[in-house]
Amino acid sequence: MKAKMQIEGCSALVTGANRGLGRAYAEALLQAGAAKVYAGVRDPATIADPRLVPVRLDVTSPSEVEAAARACGDVDVLINNAGALQRSPALAKDAEAALRLEMEVNVFGLRRMMEAFAPILGRNGGGAIANVLSVVSWYVFPFNATYCATKHAAMALTEGARMQLKAQGTSVTGVYAGFIDTDMAAGVAAEKTSPRQVAERTLDGLCSGQDQVFADERAEEIWRLTRTDPTRLSRQGQEAWDADASIFQASRREEAPVR
Secondary structure, three states: OOOOOOOOOOEEEEEOOOOHHHHHHHHHHHHOOOOEEEEEEOOHHHOOOOOOEEEEOOOOOHHHHHHHHHHOOOOOEEEEOOOEOOOOOOOOOOHHHHHHHHHHHHHHHHHHHHHHHHHHHHHOOOOEEEEEOOHHHOOOOHHHHHHHHHHHHHHHHHHHHHHHHHHHOOEEEEEEOOOEOOHHHOOOOOOOEOHHHHHHHHHHHHHHOOOEEEOOHHHHHHHHHHHHOHHHHHHHHHHHHHHHHHHHHHHOOOOOOEO
């Protein structure tokens, strides 16, 4: 039987909780009746909501992750939301630097948080972990190829942790979404999903014991394509690259947001 989580009365920790999707997760948890919500952020001063408990937490820092685990020993829901996007093609001149930064947050940071909090969740009865992934966990968009690589890796860690933690009653859920209306997708003209919807669908998924949460129609569409016509996604990526690569390279921003 799959583990199910009751949000009402729980104690939760959200990484990257000071803005965008992280803030939406924190608010959704409170509205669903969570007894305590820790807001994991690099700078606790950025948390103004008195209902939240700020925790200094840079997921790329082993010492800060360890300190957060010591301070938050009552957690039974962990939402790994912190993420980084550098908008780098695979063979760009700065792709290695971009990939290292994204890997530190999206892969090593996520794994570090799961390792630190898995024993806590186990002691507290099992609980749940939700990892914010992406539809590009399933395919490659060439303009963000390094980011796609990290989300592929994060999905593998999510599925591996799910198998490893099943015996202690901890559910591990992957959350998949297309473009979310946050700073990370500020330059995207396509239709975007509200952070609130992603947060609400995630909590619904935790309560029903889902392994995967499709947070929007884009995720549902891409999942179907990967099962029915996976070469279509590759063709679309190639066509986009052939049409826009020079424009993209000329307009690419030097810095991209960290969620």
